[in-house]
Amino acid sequence: MADGGKKKAVGLPLPLMQGLHGEFYRHCAAGRLSFQRCSDCGRWRHVPREICPACSSWNWSWEQSSGRGTVFTYTITERSMHPAFAERCPYAVVVVEMEEGVRLLSRVVDCPPSELEIGAGVTVDFLSLESPAAGADDRQGEQAPGQEEIVLPVFRLA
Amino acid sequence: MKDKACIVGVGATGFCRGEGSGKSLHGLQLEAALAALADAGLRAGQVDGIMPFPNLGTAEGFAASLGCENLRFATTVNMGGAAPVASLGVAAAAVSSGLADYVLMPAGWNGYSGSRAGAIVQEMTASIPGGAIARDFYLPHGLVAPPQWYALIARRHMHEYGTTAEQLGAVALAMRKHAQLNPAAVMHGKSMTMEQYLASPMITDPYRLFDCCLETDGAAACVVTTTERARDLARPPVYISGVASAQPYPADEITGREDIFRTGLTVAAPRAFEMAGVKPADADFAQVYDCFTFEVVQQLEEAGFCARGEGGAFVQEGRIELGGELPVNTHGGLLSEAHVLGMGHVVEAVRQLRGEAAGRQVADASLGVVTGWGDFGDGSIAVLRN
Ligand SMILES: [Zn+2]
Numbered sequence: 001m002a003d004g005g006k007k008k009a010v011g012l013p014l015p016l017m018q019g020l021h022g023e024f025y026r027h028c029a030a031g032r033l034s035f036q037r038c039s040d041c042g043r044w045r046h047v048p049r050e051i052c053p054a055c056s057s058w059n060w061s062w063e064q065s066s067g068r069g070t071v072f073t074y075t076i077t078e079r080s081m082h083p084a085f086a087e088r089c090p091y092a093v094v095v096v097e098m099e100e101g102v103r104l105l106s107r108v109v110d111c112p113p114s115e116l117e118i119g120a121g122v123t124v125d126f127l128s129l130e131s132p133a134a135g136a137d138d139r140q141g142e143q144a145p146g147q148e149e150i151v152l153p154v155f156r157l158a
Numbered sequence: 159m160k161d162k163a164c165i166v167g168v169g170a171t172g173f174c175r176g177e178g179s180g181k182s183l184h185g186l187q188l189e190a191a192l193a194a195l196a197d198a199g200l201r202a203g204q205v206d207g208i209m210p211f212p213n214l215g216t217a218e219g220f221a222a223s224l225g226c227e228n229l230r231f232a233t234t235v236n237m238g239g240a241a242p243v244a245s246l247g248v249a250a251a252a253v254s255s256g257l258a259d260y261v262l263m264p265a266g267w268n269g270y271s272g273s274r275a276g277a278i279v280q281e282m283t284a285s286i287p288g289g290a291i292a293r294d295f296y297l298p299h300g301l302v303a304p305p306q307w308y309a310l311i312a313r314r315h316m317h318e319y320g321t322t323a324e325q326l327g328a329v330a331l332a333m334r335k336h337a338q339l340n341p342a343a344v345m346h347g348k349s350m351t352m353e354q355y356l357a358s359p360m361i362t363d364p365y366r367l368f369d370c371c372l373e374t375d376g377a378a379a380c381v382v383t384t385t386e387r388a389r390d391l392a393r394p395p396v397y398i399s400g401v402a403s404a405q406p407y408p409a410d411e412i413t414g415r416e417d418i419f420r421t422g423l424t425v426a427a428p429r430a431f432e433m434a435g436v437k438p439a440d441a442d443f444a445q446v447y448d449c450f451t452f453e454v455v456q457q458l459e460e461a462g463f464c465a466r467g468e469g470g471a472f473v474q475e476g477r478i479e480l481g482g483e484l485p486v487n488t489h490g491g492l493l494s495e496a497h498v499l500g501m502g503h504v505v506e507a508v509r510q511l512r513g514e515a516a517g518r519q520v521a522d523a524s525l526g527v528v529t530g531w532g533d534f535g536d537g538s539i540a541v542l543r544n
Contacts, residue, residue, distance in 0.1 A: 072314065
């Protein structure tokens with residue numbers, strides 16, 4: 001980065017707490033990892049969709065996941081591609097395949113990136129981020145509206 | 159649609175890094191467009207169809223600058239790096255159905271001196287494929303850029319099929335070797351060894367620096383018309399024998415696909431080969447969209463040049479180098495020539511089929527394949543012949 005040492009704090013990109021995405025994250029804030037499940041064909045789905053791609057049903061409910069899954073794939077990012085993550089490098093971005101069959105992009109918080117292995121068992125945990133209101137001056141308009149606490153689903157080795 | 163349309167003109171600007179092109183985004187693409195029109199022996203005013211690359215210009219803007227007073231076909235295929243080759247199909251359909259007579263397809267950017275890829279990620283979150291999905295589910299965990307999206311697929315491929323770093327390196331080395339035969343390539347005069355490849359810094363595992371495409375200033379363009387009109391023009395026509403494009407499923411989310419290796423090309427390739435009435439093995443060369451090394455391996459598999467899982471071995475032992483079984487990216491590709499958004503691959507295929515590729519000419523090239531790859535795995539493919 002050719003910033004010439006001029007450091008400008010860049011806020012962590014946060015989910016906007018809107019629509020079905022917001023509902024997903026509100027379940028996380030309540031300590032539950034939940035996914036949509038079709039009431040007609042029984043299919044679990046993630047990311048949230050308004051209708052079931054398998055049977056076109058509008059009927060669904062949020063159902064709590066067992067929270068257990070395995071590492072499906074990952075990448076270890078060593079060179080920063082976004083200033084908000086520069087200080088975390090190297091960090092691993094991990095795709096977890098849940099017992100219910102859906103996959104979720106997340107991270108494994110208690111495992112050094114170099115020790116990650118595909119197939120490793122993991123269980124969900126929750127990471128509360130600072131309130132978007134705090135330090136909002138430094139952000140570039142990425143913060144969620146309001147004062148809502150944002151909780152990300154993360155994983156620990158099982 | 160087989161052989162009903164031809165590529166009749168190609169052109170490109172010079173490619174550079176350093177001080178940059180000194181031209182605007184629009185001007186750079188105009189330079190390539192004028193070169194393609196001159197190559198075809200057409201006046202700019204004869205163009206009545208324009209297909210710009212997504213987000214890099216409008217047909218209206220190009221028509222205004224070029225004096226196209228009769229623009230009647232203006233559209234863009236929204237497939238990122240798969241757009242130029244997908245546009246060949248749309249342009250062929252347009253001219254063969256009479257919607258337009260001459261379709262101009264410009265593509266290019268100041269990828270070095272202008273908006274670098276990293277800056278685009280930050281400034282244009284909304285333009286990331288999957289928009290709100292990426293914003294709400296990827297970015298909070300630090301999945302922000304294309305090398306990371308595709309690295310997830312590459313890592314899984316290495317796990318399932320034993321694909322190795324040296325095999326990815328073989329792709330990088332082949333492109334670099336070809337660039338030594340292409341004076342226009344940014345990496346001309348800069349050869350590379352496997353040791354240098356392996357020693358290059360890790361960017362996002364398994365991608366090292368030399369697994370990643372260049373960021374360069376440059377543009378390229380081509381012109382498509384009907385086979386009948388092509389016969390009256392300046393250059394030998396290159397026939398669009400087969401062409402197809404397709405989306406992965408779902409196209410807006412890259413982690414949850416039931417079969418993570420199934421991309422748009424998986425669907426498109428059999429259709430393009432069927433239309434052309436040929437098999438992958440019939441191709442004399444392939445220009446494969448090489449945003450990163452693994453995408454070459456994956457596309458060779460999904461296009462049917464080898465079975466899934468065999469791509470790693472396929473790219474070794476000089477098989478994809480000039481003189482090998484299937485020379486790939488004879489110009490050096492995005493990895494070693496320049497990042498012209500896939501249009502450079504079209505230009506190179508045409509030059510090969512016209513026998514104009516000088517020191518890197520594939521002997522007796524008569525049938526070639528070009529692919530495009532974009533966004534979360536959109537795919538396109540054209541089978542071209544002379
Ligand atoms: Zn259903």
